Amino acid sequence: MRVDVRGFGWRFAGRRDWAVRGLDLTVEAGERVLLLGASGAGKSTLLAAIAGLLPEDSGEAEGEIKTDRETGLLFQDPQTQLVMSRSGDDVAFGLENLGTPADEIWPRVDRTLHDTGFRYGRDRSTAALSGGEAQRLALAGVLAPRPRLLLLDEPTANLDPAGATLIRDALARTLTPDTALIVVEHRVAEVLPLVNRVVVLAAGGGVLADGPPDRIFAEHGATLADAGIWVPGHAIAPRKAAQAAGDPLLTAENVTVHNRLATTSLGVRAARVHAVLGPNGAGKSTLARLCGGLLAPTTGAVRAAEALAGPDAARPPHRWRAAALAGRIGSVFQNPEHQFVTGTVRDELALGPRRRRRTPVDVDLVVDGLLERLRLTRLAGANPFTLSGGEARRLSVATALAAGPRVLVLDEPTFGQDRRTWIELVDLLAALRDQEGAAIVAVTHDPDFVAALADETTTLTAGAETAEGAANAEGAASAGPSGRAGTAVTTRTAAAHGAAEATGTTGATGTAAPEPGR
Amino acid sequence: MTAVPAPGNWRGALARRNPAAKLAAALLFSLPLIATLDPVAPALAIVVELAVLPFAGVRPLTLLRRAAPLLLSIAGLLVTVLLFAADRSGTVLLAAGPVTLTTGVLETALGLTLRVVAIALPGLIVLATTDPTDLADALIQNARFSPRFAIGALAAFRLVPLLTDEWRTLAAARRARGVDAGRNPVAAIRIFTSTAFALLVGAIRRGVRLATAMDARGFDAGIPRTVARRQVFGYRDAALMIAAVALSAAALTVSALAGTFRPVF
Numbered sequence: 018m019r020v021d022v023r024g025f026g027w028r029f030a031g032r033r034d035w036a037v038r039g040l041d042l043t044v045e046a047g048e049r050v051l052l053l054g055a056s057g058a059g060k061s062t063l064l065a066a067i068a069g070l071l072p073e074d075s076g077e078a079e080g081e082i083k084t085d086r087e088t089g090l091l092f093q094d095p096q097t098q099l100v101m102s103r104s105g106d107d108v109a110f111g112l113e114n115l116g117t118p119a120d121e122i123w124p125r126v127d128r129t130l131h132d133t134g135f136r137y138g139r140d141r142s143t144a145a146l147s148g149g150e151a152q153r154l155a156l157a158g159v160l161a162p163r164p165r166l167l168l169l170d171e172p173t174a175n176l177d178p179a180g181a182t183l184i185r186d187a188l189a190r191t192l193t194p195d196t197a198l199i200v201v202e203h204r205v206a207e208v209l210p211l212v213n214r215v216v217v218l219a220a221g222g223g224v225l226a227d228g229p230p231d232r233i234f235a236e237h238g239a240t241l242a243d244a245g246i247w248v249p250g251h252a253i254a255p256r257k258a259a260q261a262a263g264d265p266l267l268t269a270e271n272v273t274v275h276n277r278l279a280t281t282s283l284g285v286r287a288a289r290v291h292a293v294l295g296p297n298g299a300g301k302s303t304l305a306r307l308c309g310g311l312l313a314p315t316t317g318a319v320r321a322a323e324a325l326a327g328p329d330a331a332r333p334p335h336r337w338r339a340a341a342l343a344g345r346i347g348s349v350f351q352n353p354e355h356q357f358v359t360g361t362v363r364d365e366l367a368l369g370p371r372r373r374r375r376t377p378v379d380v381d382l383v384v385d386g387l388l389e390r391l392r393l394t395r396l397a398g399a400n401p402f403t404l405s406g407g408e409a410r411r412l413s414v415a416t417a418l419a420a421g422p423r424v425l426v427l428d429e430p431t432f433g434q435d436r437r438t439w440i441e442l443v444d445l446l447a448a449l450r451d452q453e454g455a456a457i458v459a460v461t462h463d464p465d466f467v468a469a470l471a472d473e474t475t476t477l478t479a480g481a482e483t484a485e486g487a488a489n490a491e492g493a494a495s496a497g498p499s500g501r502a503g504t505a506v507t508t509r510t511a512a513a514h515g516a517a518e519a520t521g522t523t524g525a526t527g528t529a530a531p532e533p534g535r
Numbered sequence: 536m537t538a539v540p541a542p543g544n545w546r547g548a549l550a551r552r553n554p555a556a557k558l559a560a561a562l563l564f565s566l567p568l569i570a571t572l573d574p575v576a577p578a579l580a581i582v583v584e585l586a587v588l589p590f591a592g593v594r595p596l597t598l599l600r601r602a603a604p605l606l607l608s609i610a611g612l613l614v615t616v617l618l619f620a621a622d623r624s625g626t627v628l629l630a631a632g633p634v635t636l637t638t639g640v641l642e643t644a645l646g647l648t649l650r651v652v653a654i655a656l657p658g659l660i661v662l663a664t665t666d667p668t669d670l671a672d673a674l675i676q677n678a679r680f681s682p683r684f685a686i687g688a689l690a691a692f693r694l695v696p697l698l699t700d701e702w703r704t705l706a707a708a709r710r711a712r713g714v715d716a717g718r719n720p721v722a723a724i725r726i727f728t729s730t731a732f733a734l735l736v737g738a739i740r741r742g743v744r745l746a747t748a749m750d751a752r753g754f755d756a757g758i759p760r761t762v763a764r765r766q767v768f769g770y771r772d773a774a775l776m777i778a779a780v781a782l783s784a785a786a787l788t789v790s791a792l793a794g795t796f797r798p799v800f
Contacts, residue, residue, distance in 0.1 A: 065747075068751055070747060070750055070751055089751075089752075090751040092744070092747075092748055092751075094744065096694075096697065096741075097694075097741050097744040097745045097748060098745070098748040099693065100686070100689070100690045100693070100745070100748075100749060100752075100754075101668060101689070101690075101693075102667065102668055102689075102693055103668065106668060106763065106764070109763035109764075110686075110752060110754075111752040111753060112761075112763070113760050113761050113762060113763055114752055114753035114754045114755075114756065114758065114760060115753050115758055116758045116759050116760060116761050117761055118761060119761050119762060119763065119765070122761065122763045123763065126763075143693070144693070144696065158752065159751075159752070162752075162753070306707055309707075309711060310710075311707040311710055311711055312707065338715060338717065339709075339710045339711075339712075339713045339714055339715035340713040340715075342710065342711070342713070343711065343712060343713030344713070347711070348707075348708075348711035350704065350707075350708050350711070352704075354737075355704050355705055355708040355733075356708045356711065356712060358709060358712055358714060358729060358733075368712060368713065368714070369712065369713050372712075372713040372714065373713070402736075416712065417711070420713055
């Protein structure tokens with residue numbers, strides 16, 4: 018037996034509701050458990066409790082948890098798990114903490130790095146690793162002390178598909194037959210090959226279902242899908258563009274940003290969704306900021322059509338006043354919290370229209386409409402920073418819409434979202450495109466999102482050296498310009514969902530060729 | 536952030552000394568210099584510091600780049616002294632409106648500049664030749680610092696470069712929301728403050744997550760820690776510290792013998 022949970026409950030200090038309650042769960046050696054439940058069912062809290070990370074003074078506990086001492090826990094974000102500046106030192110960190118004899122440390126570090134498939138030497142700077150490599154290193158750090166129970170809290174949620182594959186491969190290679198595993202993951206299909214048991218936590222406490230994956234998904238698939246879990250076999254129908262493409266509203270011509278983005282061109286048309294794809298570090302977010310008028314290109318130009326900007330079209334968007342910009346091009350950032358500047362949900366939504374000097378009556382009209390449309394009415398008085406992930410995402414999109422822009426630029430809008438929020442977002446964006454003729458640019462590494470919504474795609478690729486890019490801008494900068502020479506490929510395609518439209522593919526190294534159909 | 540070269544790349548006999556010993560030597564050398572206000576002792580100290588520079592293996596240009604913030608603050612200091620010094624004794628060199636430049640003022644300014652450079656330079660040389668990880672290791676192993684402090688500081692240090700990026704994102708996000716200052720300085724200050732606050736909140740959240748991850752890996756869990764990277768404190772390290780005290784004392788003695796020594800108190 019690796020862990021035995023009996024009648025466990027936990028309530029964080031200052032909260033009225035229990036995060037987990039009335040939970041019984043036993044996991045034996047060698048069992049591989051996928052832990053599911055609607056968001057807020059207490060999955061992460063349970064993992065923290067099993068790992069012994071809930072200090073007694075931070076809340077109120079019920080029941081008991083018996084577990085081995087040798088427990089390892091891997092979190093989502095590699096940036097806040099790596100401790101040391103050299104890769105080998107980071108793996109050694111956990112061994113040092115547990116008092117591993119000094120002469121055993123480095124052989125263990127080397128073996129773990131080898132077993133997890135880490136591609137670099139011990140001296141590799143942790144700041145120069147891509148997201149996937151950094152998370153693989155974090156996994157090596159957790160595995161080096163040879164935990165008998167491995168806990169994974171959405172280990173691939175922060176990674177692009179290539180990075181997620183790295184982690185799954187490393188796990189498949191390193192799990193010994195007697196290691197027990199408990200993994201929390203929304204995207205079921207991705208971890209299914211690793212698990213042999215599924216436990217579903219009920220929203221009100223306790224366990225809703227427990228058994229082999231096939232049986233659980235056969236019996237509870239529909240319920241789980243409704244609760245926001247990505248259950249295999251519950252596909253989502255694509256949302257096809259309902260009208261012909263409108264005028265070009267925004268074009269980026271041969272834009273580059275020093276050390277961040279190689280030469281790229283992009284055209285955004287009304288009533289179309291344009292997806293920007295590519296691995297981490299290829300400059301997707303940078304391109305989004307260029308389109309959003311939030312960054313000046315090093316070379317090249319971003320131009321707005323007169324239909325979008327009127328007389329201001331003579332100047333590039335990054336020179337516009339902020340209030341004018343927000344009324345024409347809305348930007349939604351990857352992390353919603355970066356965008357919140359007021360104390361309540363209602364004020365967040367009112368900010369855009371007020372900056373555009375709308376009358377109080379008009380402001381209320383816009384705000385109430387958006388609250389209703391994005392199911393936020395109940396939360397109008399809440400502080401934006403206290404919202405759940407899905408609520409915060411809906412609010413961040415709503416704040417951009419409040420100013421009434423015709424172009425909407427979104428950076429990883431579906432990042433880390435459960436199925437329910439995902440569907441709401443896709444429906445909302447489809448409605449904006451089809452009913453209001455909005456032009457939408459979405460930076461994404463979510464293939465489902467592209468399949469459901471994208472009318473056109475641009476794929477950025479980094480050079481071979483930084484094929485996986487870097488985990489952060491600092492790392493990207495240190496990779497040097499040689500690694501930045503990339504390619505951009507724009508595809509205006511009907512393949513995404515069979516819309517009748519000009520089809521073609523252009524590819525060019527360094528410079529994207531003019532788009533076809535122009 | 537300046538990239539830190541891998542260990543072993545440090546050239547120079549001084550650079551190879553134990554990091555804790557280097558830091559101690561820098562402090563032992565520069566702190567006594569605070570005692571005097573005269574220009575002679577710091578000038579001598581600077582001569583000594585420049586003389587050991589080749590043994591530290593730092594290129595003067597690298598040092599100059601690292602000293603940029605220091606030089607900037609010295610410039611600020613000079614302006615302040617030239618404009619506001621109370622002591623206006625000595626020959627008048629220049630009288631322009633309310634500003635009277637005298638030899639006394641120049642002397643004060645020179646003394647101040649020399650002191651700041653003399654006191655800061657040893658620390659700059661040590662930091663330029665020391666890997667932060669090695670320093671933390673040496674502080675724990677040779678100077679009995681608590682791992683909680685030294686490793687904790689090291690981990691926090693790793694997050695600093697992320698702040699630059701975070702600041703850019705927060706500023707861009709405010710512009711995207713339609714918030715900018717235009718030419719209004721009050722609005723600019725307000726936006727700066729709110730961005731700084733958001734940055735702080737984000738940094739604290741990140742710090743808490745990192746601390747939790749470190750706890751999850753058994754950090755400071757009451758088990759005696761072992762060390763993966765041994766730092767040795769040898770007789771050469773002790774000699775370096777003794778030399779630092781001796782040289783500092785020599786500079787002060789020369790200043791006293793020359794009759795220029797001016798105690799702070």
